Amino acid sequence: MVSLLLFLPLATAVFVGLGHRVTGARGAEISAVVSAIFTALWAWLVLLALGDAPHQEVLGHWMDVGEGALEFSLQIQRVNAVPIALATSLSALLQLYALAYLAQETSFGKEVFRPRFFALMQFATFAFILFAAAGDLAMLFFGYQALAFAAMFLIGFRYSRPTAGKAALRAFMFWQVGALALLLMATLIGGKLDADGVVFLLENRPVPLLGPIGSVLAVMAFAGLLPMQGWVSGTAETPLPAATLLGVLVIGGAGLLLWHLLPVFTALPELGLLVFWIAAASGVYALSVAVVQLDVLRAGVWLMVAQASLGAMLFAVASGLRDFIVPFHFWTSGSGWALLLLGLGAAAFVAGGERDLRRIGSGFRHHVPSLFWPVLIGGVALSSVGGLSILGLLRAGGGWSEVLAFGLLNFANSFAVWRLIFRVFFGRAALAKPTVALPRRLALPLLPLALAALVAMFSLTALLLASGGVGLLELSPVLASAAGILGAWLFYRTRPNLPKSLAHDWPQTNRFLRDGWRLDGLYSALFATPVHGLANAVLRLADGGALAGANRTFAALPGFVTRRAARWQARGRAGLVFFVAGAIFVLLIYLGGRAVMGVFYG
Incomplete structure (x- = not known):
């Protein structure tokens, strides 16, 4: 039951994003709305069928860690089943709302963009279910990453606007800070999630302070708390139904992330x-x-x-x-x-x-x-x-x-x-x-x-x-x-x-508040500008040598990929670009996770 609840939105996202050339744009929209309604009804059935004991399903094995193992598993109990039912219901309502709201969308000209929007809404729903129903740290991490991709794709939906592209990149970078903090916490603590939350597998091993601090950073980046609020304003770049869905998932997901990591906060x-x-x-x-x-x-x-x-x-x-x-x-x-x-x-x-x-x-x-x-x-x-x-x-x-x-x-x-x-x-x-x-x-x-x-x-x-x-x-x-x-x-x-x-x-105070206390400018001065200057300095030092040729070769690759992606988007193949990029990134995270855990635990 839980597996169907998880994978139905993902299958719908793939079908709508890639199959709208066969079904037509209108057919893809109707398919997405019908699937969203069915997913919501199924989520309520799963909630009503739950007993007092949590329901857990193991989807696969990831790796051995110390004396235990990290597995891809789903865990459903009333604490996370209610948010899942509410999120899927709201997703269905928002997609119904979007059928009329997107009539005023003028950012794409003659491009067929509506199937891509509904595909991304379905993908965001899948990401939240994966995150909320995580039964171990591996699944929680991948759910977090899936939500990071959903946030980036939704915020950057109007990709022809430079402000939307910058906001999407900023959101992705802030969420990656949280994801890396979550991975750091999982690595240093060496635990997994089961029905009771985090279980410390290496009880005799001292837990470095950076591990619990990583859980706090993950919550801060997820919910847009200070000083990780830099991605929040970019949510206004996306159409209203997408901004509403993303906002509700953040409101509910912040509490779920804290609940997933409850034993960490109980211990400290x-x-x-x-x-x-x-x-x-x-x-x-x-x-x-x-x-x-x-x-x-x-x-x-x-x-x-x-x-x-x-x-x-x-x-x-x-x-x-x-x-x-x-x-x-x-x-x-x-x-x-x-x-x-x-x-x-x-x-x-x-x-x-x-x-x-x-x-x-x-x-x-x-x-x-x-x-x-x-x-x-x-x-x-x-x-x-x-x-x-x-x-x-x-x-x-x-x-x-x-x-x-x-x-x-x-x-x-x-x-x-x-x-x-x-x-x-x-x-x-x-x-x-x-x-x-x-x-x-x-x-x-x-x-x-x-x-x-x-x-x-x-x-x-x-x-x-x-x-x-x-x-x-x-x-x-x-x-x-x-x-x-x-x-x-x-x-x-x-x-x-x-x-x-x-x-x-009080014009200065009003402008200061409206600009978000000018923290974005402060971040640029402290981080973005120095890193950009360091990169330019390295390139100047390497200029004229063998490294310069390699730099030019590698520097040409992003431009080539970007041009090809833009050409595919213009041809209506944006959904394929998104899903291929996501699959590659998930594969890299999977292999990188195995490598990092191998360094720490042999």
């Missing part, structure tokens, strides 16, 4: 505290950037980092409820964030593709109520469910310092969320009426998400009321969320000129 509680404060700082950073963005999608992308940060903080603080946190945070924050972003994206769609908050607004809540009410539910879910979940989970552990950090983040999170809602549906923008009719396929996927958010709010409220009294400590995050909504109302409804005057009075 200081790592959990480190993750908590890194996530708190990352949440503050992401929300400070989100509240000054004028592009709807870019603001929503930074809200994604805030939700992932809150999830990591919850995981670190409530040690006794981590099996509950991972699926429930994915359910609440993932569905609420997706509902908000898809609703705002649909509003931009009916505005003729306009995403600037200064040009869309005012009358939209009257002209498109089918968008306004789901977005309103999403906003309430992101505010109230976040606060309610935190107040309940604080009972499992945590003191006033954690309460203060959660309260500040809930205030900023609610303010940033409701800023978008008030500006799009209540603002005083130049475009007061929609210019394009709202397709039914854009509004239809919002209904299940709204229902999921409502169920989450009511069920969690009932659980908290049944668990005992609620005091000031428990109410503080909810009060902070309410204060954030009130602050957004004051800024964007009562005194709508106040944000503009603040931006005018």
Whole structure:
């Protein structure tokens, strides 16, 4: 059952990406949507069929490590089965949403690009299932790498745009830092995953500190936490359905990665505290950037980092409820964030593709109520469910310092969320009426998400009321969320000129926040520029010798490959390029992993 759940999206991705010349573009799209719906239904059947004991399937053997072995295995239990079911369901809704949304895509001219988009959406779904259901460190590593490829392909989907190509490369490099950190952790710790998590095979061997630190770096790169946030802004380069899927997979996958590595954090509680404060700082950073963005999608992308940060903080603080946190945070924050972003994206769609908050607004809540009410539910879910979940989970552990950090983040999170809602549906923008009719396929996927958010709010409220009294400590995050909504109302409804005057009075601060604290420039100065200069120096030293000829030969290879790839893309063979590149990279990782493990363990 689990093998079918894993390989069906991959087979669909290959079929849609390579077989659309036979089926036609429309046939490939319909095949992808039908397969996505079937995968979601199968995931729910797998969840319902699970018992109390985890279900494990071994797909193959990788290598012997010390006294044990690394195998390609899948492990399903309720902690990861719920996120898989939610992710596959959301993937199906997003592909249905994309059937209408891609009608405004103008980046490709006459090129047949829609099958490639649906193939990449299917591949991202496969990558997440592989990552979530990993039963050992080998499968977890390959799942991480598959998600890295999915992120790169989705962000670079509009490959004709230079900004998209650069963003895709940056995302891939940051994710590779996390993948290498994960490989370092697996190598130095020498463990594997089973039903209980990481099992240390070499118990008598001292574990170097770099091993556990590698797990923290992997989480930071995956969730876009400081200082690994450089790839996040590039998510806005891809079409909205792809950005939403990638964001939801990051929100849910960050908690799953922490859960996979739970014994590492259990053995070293200081790592959990480190993750908590890194996530708190990352949440503050992401929300400070989100509240000054004028592009709807870019603001929503930074809200994604805030939700992932809150999830990591919850995981670190409530040690006794981590099996509950991972699926429930994915359910609440993932569905609420997706509902908000898809609703705002649909509003931009009916505005003729306009995403600037200064040009869309005012009358939209009257002209498109089918968008306004789901977005309103999403906003309430992101505010109230976040606060309610935190107040309940604080009972499992945590003191006033954690309460203060959660309260500040809930205030900023609610303010940033409701800023978008008030500006799009209540603002005083130049475009007061929609210019394009709202397709039914854009509004239809919002209904299940709204229902999921409502169920989450009511069920969690009932659980908290049944668990005992609620005091000031428990109410503080909810009060902070309410204060954030009130602050957004004051800024964007009562005194709508106040944000503009603040931006005018503090132009340097506004530009500093909008540019992401200028960390990208700092990274370029510290890393990219020195490495580029070193490479040029080496080439100058080698100029005129035998090494120069070899350099010119090897330097010509990337250009040749790039030209051939571009020619194949122009001929509609982009899917083949992607899959061949992925297969080669996976083969290199496989052989490199065997070599590295052989050095350490003979």
